Amino acid sequence: MKIKAAVVHEAKGPFVIEDVELEEPRANEILVRMVSTGLCHTDLTARMGFLPMPLPAVLGHEGAGIVEKVGAQVTKVKPGDHIAASFMSCGTCTMCTKGRPSWCADFKKLNFGGRRPDGSTTIKKDGKTIYGSFFGQSSFATYSLVTERNVVKVPTDVPLEILSPLGCGIQTGAGGVINTLKVYPGSAIAIFGMGSVGLSAVMAAVVCGCTKIIGIDVVESRLNLAKEFGATHTINSGKADVVEEIRKLTGGGIEFALECTGIPKVLRQAVDSLMLGGTCGLIGAAPMGVEASLDMQTLLDARTVRGVIEGDCIPDLFIPQLIELYKQGKFPFDRLIKFYPFDQINEAAKDSEKGVTMKPVLKF
Numbered sequence: 179m180k181i182k183a184a185v186v187h188e189a190k191g192p193f194v195i196e197d198v199e200l201e202e203p204r205a206n207e208i209l210v211r212m213v214s215t216g217l218c219h220t221d222l223t224a225r226m227g228f229l230p231m232p233l234p235a236v237l238g239h240e241g242a243g244i245v246e247k248v249g250a251q252v253t254k255v256k257p258g259d260h261i262a263a264s265f266m267s268c269g270t271c272t273m274c275t276k277g278r279p280s281w282c283a284d285f286k287k288l289n290f291g292g293r294r295p296d297g298s299t300t301i302k303k304d305g306k307t308i309y310g311s312f313f314g315q316s317s318f319a320t321y322s323l324v325t326e327r328n329v330v331k332v333p334t335d336v337p338l339e340i341l342s343p344l345g346c347g348i349q350t351g352a353g354g355v356i357n358t359l360k361v362y363p364g365s366a367i368a369i370f371g372m373g374s375v376g377l378s379a380v381m382a383a384v385v386c387g388c389t390k391i392i393g394i395d396v397v398e399s400r401l402n403l404a405k406e407f408g409a410t411h412t413i414n415s416g417k418a419d420v421v422e423e424i425r426k427l428t429g430g431g432i433e434f435a436l437e438c439t440g441i442p443k444v445l446r447q448a449v450d451s452l453m454l455g456g457t458c459g460l461i462g463a464a465p466m467g468v469e470a471s472l473d474m475q476t477l478l479d480a481r482t483v484r485g486v487i488e489g490d491c492i493p494d495l496f497i498p499q500l501i502e503l504y505k506q507g508k509f510p511f512d513r514l515i516k517f518y519p520f521d522q523i524n525e526a527a528k529d530s531e532k533g534v535t536m537k538p539v540l541k542f
């Protein structure tokens with residue numbers, strides 16, 4: 179079928195909206211009419227050519243829409259259902275079997291391989307291949323093919339257009355706090371980087387009953403936003419010694435830290451600010467090959483550094499939980515969103531890179 183998609187033709191090139199041909203859904207696939215899609219940092223990383231995703235490609239991995247058609251084997255959803263799409267996983271490797279789909283052995287191939295699991299591709303233009311299946315969806319398009327592995331049925335009493343970012347950025351920040359660090363009522367957490375992921379983590383820390391939530395950034399306006407979302411303290415790391423300030427605020431060190439910037443120096447600060455036995459979750463993605471230095475004595479004192487992928491969540495369970503919290507007014511993630519029409523995707527990307535928009539969401 180003919181669809182409109184934002185195609186990236188070469189590394190560092192712009193998104194070009196054009197007509198392309200999408201295959202009909204196969205027996206295990208679901209055709210979704212996209213209603214909105216979030217634009218995430220990983221889309222921009224892939225556009226730069228920093229991921230193994232081949233080009234030309236249709237990116238986008240935070241799609242929300244309405245099921246249009248399903249293949250013969252699909253039972254999870256039916257035409258008319260509202261869905262949010264998340265990351266892909268194989269469902270059969272050791273970690274998928276253990277209920278850890280974001281640790282799937284084939285994560286890279288299935289999410290940035292540009293192809294279906296069997297190696298075929300879904301999109302063509304004038305007979306030439308355009309790579310798709312980005313995170314099993316390629317949602318920068320009016321229609322998208324997903325599978326039961328990465329589709330989440332969502333309730334119809336919530337505006338569908340706000341739900342798209344739950345599939346990656348928001349679940350990553352919130353899941354890092356709820357699923358990975360497992361903070362508890364009365365505990366203290368320091369969150370480094372107040373972008374949409376870090377602010378989602380702040381909201382989750384409020385939900386969990388953390389009584390000290392320290393938001394850290396170098397931009398004053400983001401620190402003010404952190405306070406609005408429930409940070410009890412903020413530190414401008416461009417002006418103050420963060421480790422020192424956290425030790426002062428906590429009487430020696432913090433139990434939980436979450437690194438959301440991917441900057442080696444910030445990871446070091448996050449680990450150094452931990453109390454004995456404390457844990458630092460690492461969400462921020464540095465380019466391949468970047469190394470960070472840590473004091474071995476600091477780690478020896480029972481401290482943990484733990485990588486977090488997609489909030490360590492099972493999207494089928496976690497996204498509905500976040501929606502329920504939203505409905506109760508406890509997780510106001512929609513306040514991070516700024517909507518753009520689909521054809522302003524390049525403006526949305528620019529605003530995201532400049533940091534003026536927390537969470538760009540494209541509407542179709």
Ligand SMILES: [Zn+2]
Pocket residue numbers: 267268269270271272273274275279281282283284
């Ligand atoms: Zn797997």
Ligand SMILES: [Zn+2]
Pocket residue numbers: 218219220221239346347
């Ligand atoms: Zn993402």
